[in-house]
Amino acid sequence: AQSVTQLGSHVSVSEGALVLLRCNYSSSVPPYLFWYVQYPNQGLQLLLKYTSAATLVKGINGFEAEFKKSETSFHLTKPSAHMSDAAEYFCAVSDLGNQGGKLIFGQGTELSVKP
Amino acid sequence: EPEVTQTPSHQVTQMGQEVILRCVPISNHLYFYWYRQILGQKVEFLVSFYNNEISEKSEIFDDQFSVERPDGSNFTLKIRSTKLEDSAMYFCASSRQKNTEAFFGQGTRLTVV
Numbered sequence: 756a757q758s759v760t761q762l763g764s765h766v767s768v769s770e771g772a773l774v775l776l777r778c779n780y781s782s783s784v785p786p787y788l789f790w791y792v793q794y795p796n797q798g799l800q801l802l803l804k805y806t807s808a809a810t811l812v813k814g815i816n817g818f819e820a821e822f823k824k825s826e827t828s829f830h831l832t833k834p835s836a837h838m839s840d841a842a843e844y845f846c847a848v849s850d851l852g853n854q855g856g857k858l859i860f861g862q863g864t865e866l867s868v869k870p
Numbered sequence: 871e872p873e874v875t876q877t878p879s880h881q882v883t884q885m886g887q888e889v890i891l892r893c894v895p896i897s898n899h900l901y902f903y904w905y906r907q908i909l910g911q912k913v914e915f916l917v918s919f920y921n922n923e924i925s926e927k928s929e930i931f932d933d934q935f936s937v938e939r940p941d942g943s944n945f946t947l948k949i950r951s952t953k954l955e956d957s958a959m960y961f962c963a964s965s966r967q968k969n970t971e972a973f974f975g976q977g978t979r980l981t982v983v
Contacts, residue, residue, distance in 0.1 A: 787969045787970075789971060791974075797976060797977075798874075798961060798974040798975050798976040798977050799913070799961065799963075799974040800974070801971045801972075801973070804970075804971050806969070806970070845912070845913060847913075849969050855901065855903075855918025855919070855920055855924075855925030855926035855968065856901050856918060856925075856965060856967075856968035856969045856970075856972075857903065857915045857918050857926055858903075858905075858913075858915065858972060859915065860905075860912050860913040860914070860915075861912065862911075862912045863912055863913075
């Protein structure tokens with residue numbers, strides 16, 4: 756069965772500091788991995804995705820994530836945080852074993868950015 | 871840019887009443903989904919729909935829930951007899967293919983009183 760674990764329900768960084776949001780997955784077959792962002796009172800917006808091509812994936816708003824099979828991880832990073840990055844971030848996994856392509860989400864990490 | 875639209879944005883209903891949540895997926899997408907997010911909790915999968923039938927459903931999606939694509943553009947989620955614990959944000963999503971990125975609507979906040 757697939758699962759996603761996001762370490763840290765709340766991460767706080769200073770503006771300009773490195774952002775690191777952790778995600779570990781479990782999947783019996785090669786996974787497809789996604790990061791979504793949710794701003795207050797809004798839907799989920801795709802940040803980036805890994806679908807078995809390059810292991811370092813670049814997304815929108817300066818975010819990137821690296822797929823590490825040996826560590827079953829897909830951590831999200833951004834070199835320099837901006838106030839507008841404050842939001843909830845969700846890691847999600849899907850795989851070919853799914854009949855309908857559903858996403859399994861982690862618990863989410865709320866990112867706060869201090870001035 | 872194409873987007874998934876959901877109506878209404880907020881619905882308040884009395885326990886035991888039926889509600890229908892509506893979604894218009896992106897027009898050339900083939901896979902449709904409903905997810906829900908109880909306040910403060912993670913996003914949970916409810917059901918996926920492809921080729922006019924349910925392809926997968928979760929344990930949450932019991933006999934009180936149903937989905938329909940009545941006219942080739944709308945995708946609806948019906949809850950027959952709402953319970954207090956059905957209060958949540960419900961998200962519709964669609965994707966062009968299986969295992970590609972899903973595009974989410976803004977959600978419908980359902981409050982059961």
